[in-house]
Amino acid sequence: MRVNETRVNRAMGNTSCTCEYCQLKNIFFAHVKSDELTNICDLKVERSYSKGESIIQEGDPITEFVYMKKGLVKLSKASIDGKDQIISFSKPFDFVSLLSVFSSTQYKYSVTAIEQTTVCILQLDVVRKYAEENALFAMDMMSNISQMTDKIILDNLEIKRKHLKGRIAHVLLYFSDYIYKKDEFELPISRREIAEYIGMTTENVIRTLSEFRKDEIIKIFGKDILIADKKRLKSISDFG
Amino acid sequence: MRVNETRVNRAMGNTSCTCEYCQLKNIFFAHVKSDELTNICDLKVERSYSKGESIIQEGDPITEFVYMKKGLVKLSKASIDGKDQIISFSKPFDFVSLLSVFSSTQYKYSVTAIEQTTVCILQLDVVRKYAEENALFAMDMMSNISQMTDKIILDNLEIKRKHLKGRIAHVLLYFSDYIYKKDEFELPISRREIAEYIGMTTENVIRTLSEFRKDEIIKIFGKDILIADKKRLKSISDFG
DNA sequence: ATTACTCTCTGATAATTATCATAGCAGGTT
DNA sequence: AACCTGCTATGATAATTATCAGAGAGTAAT
Numbered sequence: 035m036r037v038n039e040t041r042v043n044r045a046m047g048n049t050s051c052t053c054e055y056c057q058l059k060n061i062f063f064a065h066v067k068s069d070e071l072t073n074i075c076d077l078k079v080e081r082s083y084s085k086g087e088s089i090i091q092e093g094d095p096i097t098e099f100v101y102m103k104k105g106l107v108k109l110s111k112a113s114i115d116g117k118d119q120i121i122s123f124s125k126p127f128d129f130v131s132l133l134s135v136f137s138s139t140q141y142k143y144s145v146t147a148i149e150q151t152t153v154c155i156l157q158l159d160v161v162r163k164y165a166e167e168n169a170l171f172a173m174d175m176m177s178n179i180s181q182m183t184d185k186i187i188l189d190n191l192e193i194k195r196k197h198l199k200g201r202i203a204h205v206l207l208y209f210s211d212y213i214y215k216k217d218e219f220e221l222p223i224s225r226r227e228i229a230e231y232i233g234m235t236t237e238n239v240i241r242t243l244s245e246f247r248k249d250e251i252i253k254i255f256g257k258d259i260l261i262a263d264k265k266r267l268k269s270i271s272d273f274g
Numbered sequence: 275m276r277v278n279e280t281r282v283n284r285a286m287g288n289t290s291c292t293c294e295y296c297q298l299k300n301i302f303f304a305h306v307k308s309d310e311l312t313n314i315c316d317l318k319v320e321r322s323y324s325k326g327e328s329i330i331q332e333g334d335p336i337t338e339f340v341y342m343k344k345g346l347v348k349l350s351k352a353s354i355d356g357k358d359q360i361i362s363f364s365k366p367f368d369f370v371s372l373l374s375v376f377s378s379t380q381y382k383y384s385v386t387a388i389e390q391t392t393v394c395i396l397q398l399d400v401v402r403k404y405a406e407e408n409a410l411f412a413m414d415m416m417s418n419i420s421q422m423t424d425k426i427i428l429d430n431l432e433i434k435r436k437h438l439k440g441r442i443a444h445v446l447l448y449f450s451d452y453i454y455k456k457d458e459f460e461l462p463i464s465r466r467e468i469a470e471y472i473g474m475t476t477e478n479v480i481r482t483l484s485e486f487r488k489d490e491i492i493k494i495f496g497k498d499i500l501i502a503d504k505k506r507l508k509s510i511s512d513f514g
Numbered sequence: 515a516t517t518a519c520t521c522t523c524t525g526a527t528a529a530t531t532a533t534c535a536t537a538g539c540a541g542g543t544t
Numbered sequence: 545a546a547c548c549t550g551c552t553a554t555g556a557t558a559a560t561t562a563t564c565a566g567a568g569a570g571t572a573a574t
Contacts, residue, residue, distance in 0.1 A: 111428075113435050114512055121431065133427070136413075137420035142428065165413060172412035173376075173405055179416060180377035183423035187373070188351075188382065190430050191361065194473045195353050198561070224521065233434045235562055240523060256522090272354055438531070464551065475532055480553060496552085 053078070058101065058154075061127055062178065065170035074164070079155045083147040085222075090130065090145035096138065099161045100131040105151025106213065106222050109133065110230070111143045120231035122186045123148070125213060131158075132179050133186075148222040193232055196273065201232040202242045203271035206252065210261050218260040293318070298341065298394075301367060302418060305410035314404070319395045323387040325462075330370065330385035336378065339401045340371040345391025346453065346462050349373065350470070351383045360463075360471035362426045363388070365453060371398075372419050373426075388462040433472055436513070441472040442482045443511035446492065450501050458500040 053059070053075040063071050080103070083089055090100065092111060102124055109121040109130065121143055124130045130145045135158065165172040189208075193201055205228055209219060221228075225243070226236045246252045251267055253260040261267060293299070293315040303311050320343070323329055330340065332351060342364055349361040349370065361383055364370045370385045375398065405412040429448075433441055445468055449459060461468075465483070466476045486492045491507055493500040501507055 111431060113431075115435075117435070119431050119435055121427065133420075134424065135420070136417045137424045142424070162413075165416075166409050169406050169409035169412045172409050172416060173402075176405075176412060176416045176419060177376045179419055179423075180373075180375070183419075183427065184374065184377045184382070186427055187361065187423065187430070190427070190434075191351060191353075191359050194430075194434070195355075195357070195359055225523095226521075236521090237523085237563085238561060240521095244523075465553095466551075476551090477533080477553085478531060480551095484553075 056103075056154075057127060062101075062129075062174060063171070065168060065174055066164060070164065074156060074160065077157060077160055081153055081155060083151045083153070085147055085149055087147050087151075088144065089147060089151070089153060090141050090143075092141055092144045094141045096131065096135055096141055097158050098131065099129070099135065099156040099158050100145075100153050101129045101156075102126045103152040103154050105147060106149040107145050107151055108148050108223065108227070108231075109143050109145055118230050119233070120227060122189065123208075123213070128182065129178060132182055136179070148227075196271070198232075198234055198238055199242055199245075200271050200273060201234065202228070202239060202246070203267045205232060206246075206259065206261060207264075207267060207271055209259075210264075217264065218258070221257045221259055296343075296394075297367060302341075302369075302414060303411070305408060305414055306404060310404065314396060314400065317397060317400055321393055321395060323391045323393070325387055325389055327387050327391075328384065329387060329391070329393060330381050330383075332381055332384045334381045336371065336375055336381055337398050338371065339369070339375065339396040339398050340385075340393050341369045341396075342366045343392040343394050345387060346389040347385050347391055348388050348463065348467070348471075349383050349385055358470050359473070360467060362429065363448075363453070368422065369418060372422055376419070388467075436511070438472075438474055438478055439482055439485075440511050440513060441474065442468070442479065442486070443507045445472060446486075446499065446501060447504075447507060447511055449499075450504075457504065458498070461497045461499050 053071075056075075059071065063074070066074070081089075083105075089107060104126055107124050107130055109124065110118045111121060112118055121133075124145075129135075130153070131141075134140070134142050165175060193204060196204060209221065210217060213219075213222075223231075225239045229236045229239045232239075243252070243254060246267075247254050249266075251261070251263045251270075253262055293311075296315075299311060303314070306314070321329075323345075329347060344366055347364050347370055349364065350358045351361060352358055361373075364385075369375075370393070371381075374380070374382050405415060433444060436444060449461065450457060453459075453462075463471075465479045469476045469479045472479075483492070483494060486507075487494050489506075491501070491503045491510075493502055
């Protein structure tokens with residue numbers, strides 16, 4: 035993983051974006067022939083978004099195939115009563131369009147940058163054409179969809195079975211262990227967004243974080259979080 | 275839908291199971307040539323389970339491709355503390371193995387019959403072989419996976435944003451509108467299983483059902499439920 | 515500088531939900 | 545029959561979570 039990141043960072047520096055070092059070739063286009071891949075790369079578009087900018091809006095027609103090159107995004111959905119619910123987060127190499135792309139013609143959720151984000155965009159009909167001609171590529175795509183949706187479903191199950199404290203612990207560990215791989219990090223989302231993710235109120239998210247701080251499990255400096263007692267946080271997450 | 279059901283019921287009567295009338299040909303094997311399909315059908319195995327019997331156990335190696343021919347099943351997962359959580363329900367034409375089949379080598383969940391159920395089983399390597407040779411078939415499979423996981427994810431989001439009463443109303447409407455398409459039906463699961471599905475306690479599920487009964491929204495005769503005031507139930511489900 | 519935001523934070527109180535205890539009832543078993 | 549066991553049911557109480565209210569801090573716009 036660390037190796038991948040390094041390679042991508044090198045590719046990042048290459049603003050002409052030749053795809054030369056893009057890790058996507060290995061994880062997604064492994065079964066696409068290199069000359070075809072060159073065609074695909076030539077047709078791609080790269081777009082950048084700053085924190086808070088909308089990348090995909092719920093209801094938009096799905097015409098593109100969008101994958102994360104750099105950054106962090108949230109997938110969310112507006113419910114009847116106007117409130118947003120966060121479905122999941124996606125990081126580089128995830129396909130943020132994957133959730134609906136083969137089950138609907140319109141996005142059923144929105145995608146928003148929660149960090150400076152770069153995406154690469156392929157036209158859906160191009161990808162579809164390659165998939166229809168290349169079964170191994172289609173199989174790889176299938177595996178990607180499955181892995182992504184699996185993660186979302188299992189993560190939501192985990193959250194569902196926990197109480198408030200366990201859910202907050204779960205979120206902190208998610209960012210610490212899975213996204214940043216550090217004990218100290220800047221929370222990319224607000225307390226309200228945490229609430230939208232775990233299905234609790236903003237006030238109780240804040241209160242619980244304060245409680246963790248008082249119990250010296252974490253340290254808080256605004257958005258900066260330091261996990262001081264990961265063992266205890268883990269046991270709270272698992273149930274304690 | 276009603277037409278499909280009729281056709282399948284005809285096929286059901288055919289205990290030699292020639293696949294002749296099996297609706298699966300149209301919805302899943304549409305792009306498989308008919309002589310290949312004959313091969314696939316010759317290799318299939320049909321199994322029946324009575325209510326309560328286990329079809330797939332969490333942790334089992336995934337070697338088969340299982341689809342629902344008749345009946346109703348629950349997908350569930352055991353959590354650390356030993357309690358079960360119900361992920362979703364599947365009905366005829368759903369592929370109950372689909373959730374993990376391309377993302378893992380072992381099932382991450384269990385499948386249990388909650389009604390008398392018949393499944394058809396294909397060997398995974400056979401299906402995989404056809405998919406690797408036939409991209410259109412692989413694409414169809416992808417679409418199936420997407421639709422199934424989409425439903426699970428969106429359904430769980432819905433449940434998450436509702437309170438106890440709304441969740442119970444949601445479950446009742448799910449069985450009434452989506453599974454049985456009738457206002458009167460026999461609940462295929464216990465109160466405890468409803469609780470495992472919506473993430474509440476059994477006592478509160480029972481209490482809420484009693485309350486709905488007192489408010490004359492439903493009538494209860496043991497497992498038999500009659501929805502007397504669907505409009506009100508819908509508004510409770512949406513939020514009221 | 516002032517206004518108008520949103521976000522973070524805390525306290526008091528209300529509402530919701532869980533836990534514990536108990537009981538009736540049905541089905542299966544010995 | 546007598547004995548389990550699991551399911552349904554209800555009440556009392558405890559715990560958890562939401563709602564309402566208010567306040568400070570920061571940021572953007574005028």
